[in-house]
Amino acid sequence: MTTLSLPAPAKLNLWLHIIGRRDDGYHELETVFQFLDHADQLRFALRDDDQVRLQTDVPGVDHDSNLIVRAARQLQQQSGCIQGVDIWLEKLLPMGGGIGGGSSDAATTLLGLNHLWQLGWDLDRLAALGLSLGADVPVFVRGHAAFAQGVGEQLTPVDPVEPWYVVLVPQVSVSTAEIFSHPQLTRDSLPLKMRPVPEGNSRNDCQPVVEQSYPEVRNALNLLGKYTEARLTGTGSCVFGAFPSKAEADKVLALLSETQTGFVAKGSNVSMLHRKLQSLL
Ligand SMILES: C[C@@](CO)(OP(=O)(O)O)[C@H](O)COP(=O)(O)OP(=O)(O)OC[C@H]1O[C@@H](n2ccc(N)nc2=O)[C@H](O)[C@@H]1O
Ligand SMILES: Nc1ncnc2c1ncn2[C@@H]1O[C@H](COP(=O)(O)OP(=O)(O)O)[C@@H](O)[C@H]1O
Incomplete structure (x- = not known):
């Protein structure tokens, strides 16, 4: 397989409590995440060289700081992979709206490239890499509605109603x-x-x-x-x-x-x- 198209869905925080503040200034939360069937779409195509290129311009976000590019490069480096990728993004999710579009794009990139580059990483390893990109990335990597603690990285699966x-x-x-x-x-x-x-x-x-x-x-x-x-x-x-x-x-x-x-x-x-x-x- 040399190409792959995958969705990057939105999340909701059904509720969110702030229970404290860590020494590094980050706040400790308790929250329930549920996904929405409403998503960005990413398309991945293998390249002949080792470059990672996002072929879609995202207004207000430079190429190298886009979470998609950062996720792909981190995975490439940490896995020692010598393959590259072209990525196209159809951006449907509003940015900075609290529905996690950037984090979800990053998670879809990690799972998509794990598949395309045939790395065989498990979800624990992908979620740990994801956490270094953003607190909301692990829940998208794991893909199940969850009660989250810490800054959102300690996840317990839950099954709320799906309205x-x-x-x-x-x-x-x-x-x-x-x-x-x-x-x-x-x-x-x-x-x-x-x-x-x-x-x-x-x-x-x-x-x-x-x-x-x-x-x-x-x-x-x-x-x-x-x-x-x-x-x-x-x-x-x-x-x-x-x-x-x-x-x-x-x-x-x-x-x-x-x-x-x-x-x-x-x-x-x-x-x-x-x-x-x-x-x-
Ligand atoms: C609040 C939540 C709830 O799901 O979602 P969003 O509204 O962003 O979607 C997340 O915890 C958002 O986490 P994350 O995505 O890491 O937040 P960032 O935009 O990186 O955080 C910006 C800044 O907010 C502060 N921050 C963020 C998260 C947290 N638990 N405590 C904090 O104090 C930090 O100062 C951080 O530098
Ligand atoms: N692929 C991406 N999609 C959206 N935003 C991104 C992306 N990469 C980096 N960002 C940056 O992350 C910020 C937060 O984006 P987003 O995840 O959509 O919002 P939120 O964290 O409020 O749910 C954006 O304002 C943007 O600067």
């Missing part, structure tokens, strides 16, 4: 670093004692400071909140609400479409990436 979601995309970019350094951020939520882990009906500790600093996000939460419980994912800017059917989700998005940009997608506990990889085996 249809309306995801609104406020046209504003929220800086993760700004939110995590905000003086009013809640940093002392109690660690969960309950098992099994609750999947919904909680909160996102980042939401109050994001709502305070970004009126567009507050507005989106208020509008979607007229139809269902609306919540922020990650540090935003995207907000989401669950519906029992696609028809109901489509209807609500249509009602909001005059002022809001968004999409409807099914929640999934096994990511589109892993479903596609299984179909290739």
